[in-house]
Amino acid sequence: MAKILIADDDPTILSLLNKILLSKGYDVRLAENGSVGEKLLKTEQFDLLISDIKMEPVDGMQLLKRTRSVRPHVGVIMLTAYATVATAVEAMKEGAFDYIPKPFKIDELLETVKRALDYQKSLAEQISGNSHVESKKYFGNIVAVSDPMINVCEMIKRVAPTKTTIMITGESGTGKELVAEAVHSFSARSEGPFLPVNCAALPETLIESELFGHVKGSFTGANANKEGLFEAAKGGTLFLDEINSIPHGLQSKLLRAIQNKKIRKVGGTEEFDVDVRILAASNRNLENMVKEGTFREDLFYRLSVISIDIPPLKQRPEDILPLAQHFIAQEIEGGEFPAIDNEVLSILQNYSWPGNVRELQNVIQHCLTFLHDNKITKETLPSKLIVSYEENPAAQASAHINGEFEKGKSLKAFLRAKEKEYLKTVIDSMGGDKAAAAKELDISLATLYRKLPDGEQID
Numbered sequence: 001m002a003k004i005l006i007a008d009d010d011p012t013i014l015s016l017l018n019k020i021l022l023s024k025g026y027d028v029r030l031a032e033n034g035s036v037g038e039k040l041l042k043t044e045q046f047d048l049l050i051s052d053i054k055m056e057p058v059d060g061m062q063l064l065k066r067t068r069s070v071r072p073h074v075g076v077i078m079l080t081a082y083a084t085v086a087t088a089v090e091a092m093k094e095g096a097f098d099y100i101p102k103p104f105k106i107d108e109l110l111e112t113v114k115r116a117l118d119y120q121k122s123l124a125e126q127i128s129g130n131s132h133v134e135s136k137k138y139f140g141n142i143v144a145v146s147d148p149m150i151n152v153c154e155m156i157k158r159v160a161p162t163k164t165t166i167m168i169t170g171e172s173g174t175g176k177e178l179v180a181e182a183v184h185s186f187s188a189r190s191e192g193p194f195l196p197v198n199c200a201a202l203p204e205t206l207i208e209s210e211l212f213g214h215v216k217g218s219f220t221g222a223n224a225n226k227e228g229l230f231e232a233a234k235g236g237t238l239f240l241d242e243i244n245s246i247p248h249g250l251q252s253k254l255l256r257a258i259q260n261k262k263i264r265k266v267g268g269t270e271e272f273d274v275d276v277r278i279l280a281a282s283n284r285n286l287e288n289m290v291k292e293g294t295f296r297e298d299l300f301y302r303l304s305v306i307s308i309d310i311p312p313l314k315q316r317p318e319d320i321l322p323l324a325q326h327f328i329a330q331e332i333e334g335g336e337f338p339a340i341d342n343e344v345l346s347i348l349q350n351y352s353w354p355g356n357v358r359e360l361q362n363v364i365q366h367c368l369t370f371l372h373d374n375k376i377t378k379e380t381l382p383s384k385l386i387v388s389y390e391e392n393p394a395a396q397a398s399a400h401i402n403g404e405f406e407k408g409k410s411l412k413a414f415l416r417a418k419e420k421e422y423l424k425t426v427i428d429s430m431g432g433d434k435a436a437a438a439k440e441l442d443i444s445l446a447t448l449y450r451k452l453p454d455g456e457q458i459d
Ligand SMILES: Nc1ncnc2c1ncn2[C@@H]1O[C@H](COP(=O)(O)OP(=O)(O)OP(=O)(O)O)[C@@H](O)[C@H]1O
Pocket: 141, 142, 143, 144, 170, 171, 172, 173, 174, 175, 176, 177, 178, 179, 283, 323, 326, 357, 358, 361
């Protein structure tokens, strides 16, 4: 049940509210003045604060402002006597959800409390992005929001149940192995093993025996019969990663294994059947290798009956934030979701991601390690992202557009900030001549000065 803090210096109101809210099953804490309220807010988690405006020593407005800065996820309702309605309106500009004039009707009070709690909850969900990401996930763990990535997932759905060999291409870190796993788990072989093998990591001399196995004594060091990966993956899927590294001499044997579903162990004489589906990936363009003569054309065609190409992350910017949220959720394991600074969102959105999704995953881990106050700020990012951002004025300009929604910032404050920016631009473009700027802006010089924040040097 939601936890509510009530701050009021009138004991009658305090006990009345306590009774009403307890009767509805809310968990309630009482503060007999603003400073007690402030202490409770620091030490306990609340969903909602109901605060009187006129209190001593810390008044309701101060309490509201402090809540907004230290506990931005807590909703605030102000209680007000009719005489202070203007202040209550002011409080809403500072981020209070609503105000309740005293004396109040119990029904109205409960209704406002419920609305405030519902609103805070939906806001928290939007910010954490949990529900959002859940609905954008395919096969349990592939985040796909952009059209090209949704197409990849649709393709997986279509081809996974078939028996065909699939070639998965994409730059390093784009998610080739993840896609291969999804194909396996969505196929009739999902109960069988999924064996990924990185062909580039196997020494050339051993790769044949690793894939096909060997018989005892077939070469120095072959002290016993050995099962190869084709056998080990029986009934399941063998994922040949970086298949471009398979030596040319072995390519024809691989082709036979895929085509005839028969293999012969190193040093063996008999052929035997294998029952395995082959998926392959390459981070080099195999067509070019065919042209160069380093990859067999027949094997290339056999492998690429169907191919799934995963675009680089920078070509699908819509996936960046959902992926970031997905990795945060994975790391925090149900803990409190950190707030992400607008500027950070913009930096992530504008970075070139040469290491693709894996690099994004590492960046998120970095941010979470350096988290301050449960906020992901620019300071928590690896410096390479900041350097690239600062070298890119277009990205910085777009930060202002992307970052329009700032929690707790009223429309008035937003407009004031925009106005200030525009004034600065015009004054700058007039070479600092404020009188000329005022003329250009069609306002008096006095108005221009009034709009300049106190003591701020615009030029
Ligand atoms: N769309 C996605 N949704 C969720 N996680 C993803 C997505 N794409 C990639 N990842 C994650 O990013 C990391 C890198 O993905 P993966 O290892 O599949 O890439 P790869 O293309 O095989 O890379 P490499 O070429 O370096 O082998 C993994 O932790 C993977 O789970």
